[in-house]
Amino acid sequence: MKHAYPISEDCQTAGGLAVKDLRVLVVSQHFWPENFRINDVVDSLRSEGCDVEVLSGQPNYPHGKIFRGYSAFGLRTELHPSGYVIHRVPLAPRRGGGGFWRVWNYLSFVIFGGMLGPYLTRGRRYDVVFVYAISPILQGLVGAVFRQIKGAAHVIWVQDLWPESLEETGFVKNRLALAAVERLTRFIYGRADLLLAQSRGFVGKIRAVAGDDTVVVYHPNPGDEVIKRDVPHGDPPLTLPAGFNIVFAGNLGTAQALETVLDAASRIQDPDIRVVLVGSGSRSDWLAKQIEIRGLTNVVLAGRFPADAMPGIFAQASALLVTLNRSAALSLTIPSKIPTYLAAGRPILACLDGEAAELIRDAHSGIAVPAEDSIGLAEAMLRLKNMSEQARESMGTAGRQYFNTHLAPAPLARELIEHFRCAITMRKTPRGLPRN
Missing domain, CATH: 3.40.50.2000 (Glycogen Phosphorylase B;)
Incomplete structure (x- = not known):
């Protein structure tokens, strides 16, 4: 073979x-x-x-x-x-x-x-x-x-x-x-x-x-095969409100540079843009407190959902978000969520370094900015939101094609x-x- x-x-x-x-x-x-x-x-x-x-x-x-x-x-x-x-x-x-x-x-x-x-x-x-x-x-x-x-x-x-x-x-x-x-x-x-x-x-x-x-x-x-299946009929377990919803899915832990996500959200003035954090982890409680302290109305801590619920959630997402801390070891890592994001056929916003960022660029599946760059992430959110629907759909389609070929x-x-x-x-x- x-x-x-x-x-x-x-x-x-x-x-x-x-x-x-x-x-x-x-x-x-x-x-x-x-x-x-x-x-x-x-x-x-x-x-x-x-x-x-x-x-x-x-x-x-x-x-x-x-x-x-x-x-x-x-x-x-x-x-x-x-x-x-x-x-x-x-x-x-x-x-x-x-x-x-x-x-x-x-x-x-x-x-x-x-x-x-x-x-x-x-x-x-x-x-x-x-x-x-x-x-x-x-x-x-x-x-x-x-x-x-x-x-x-x-x-x-x-x-x-x-x-x-x-x-x-x-x-x-x-x-x-x-x-x-x-x-x-x-x-x-x-x-x-x-x-x-x-x-x-x-x-x-x-x-x-x-x-x-x-x-x-x-x-x-x-990637996760469940994402390629048809979206289940009936009401999804999580219904995203109208607007430009940027969904982060997975572990909410110390390696995910969550401070960067909150800092970027605090810079966004566009009321249509919203960051939805789907998952749980060691920093869930910290996130809830920080969202309250900072008064961030554009960040939603949605909780954890089973794998078979994710196609319905991803189908509603305007974009999918992946972030990592800046470090030599993490720059060599490809987060396991990236193949699943590619399979979902939605544009990807990435705030990380190294091999994972190169993959997203090679796949033409989204926008990648350096790790822990909250200003760059906020600008990327706005840039993606202001793109035409056709341009975003092209990113999602390219990501799905890359998944089918490689992952x-x-x-x-x-x-x-x-x-x-x-x-x-x-x-x-x-x-x-x-x-x-």
Whole structure:
């Protein structure tokens, strides 16, 4: 097959195993009924014929409370409504999201996933253990355990750079601690047969930590397939008022440069322009207070909605907003909302740096201004609003076309299967020194 994203020379000779015979264990601390991109990736892999199971924790994100019907101490195997198996290990909930509980939440999945995951999956054979490595990278330790016990190829899909993300968010500042995290990250990378990077900018950074013995390949996040479906009939769960509605959808956290959004909104005098924040996160309460203190009548904190509600919300949006803080690590990141925004076919307003801004410009799908530039963001809001409807529709159409060509779930799932085959080949014929 012709690869949209050429894989490394080490992978070019991989093959042999038929897709229908490919048994994949996905390791992800977060999974359905939590709303994460990996849910759609699993569906896409199954649609392509893979036999997929999932090892996850007890659902508790984003509010830090275990979902109804689950228990923090639960140890169970259940069936997803689509018919595949999900293995659940005990997990300490995030609770209020404070430092102690967040760390214990991460460590509990690593401990119980590594110790009890093999028990839940006893007697089952896997060809690939696929780790969805949103922060923290510690989840890769669980994959390493399964690689050792099951003899499966170990693939880690790196979604966040460590230790850079810890340093730039200020979560860890001590240089010795950061050096220790880098050594641990190198150890985890070294136990993988293949590392996948969610952005091209990640590849060099990962290689610098992983060393020469581990293959690193670019594999982007797909867009959300639900956005491409028809908008449901009936009243949407959120009805946007008349006017030019700029919708931000997703996590409202420390990395999203929300001060910049509020500063930009405070500069807007046009009464038709409104910023609608759809989602929740660690800064939700702060946002509510700031909107009140600043008297911002053009910013709406709409709350969180399920994934199947988003097509109806996006269909009403005049534009879709994505923002990030200014930092070296974040400039290498492509936020997972961008492919979904492209799929929605609406013009995009971006206030960020680096690879994500270049993607939006390459796709001709909107306007990108530098990270934390509230003046530039306010001017971009006005410029987009004052464009003709035809010009904005052209941006949305170009974004959808870019999504179909580069970021649609089905072709990316086929690419991912080829990466799995590559890892299986390398697992059977390891290069360099043994890493068992």
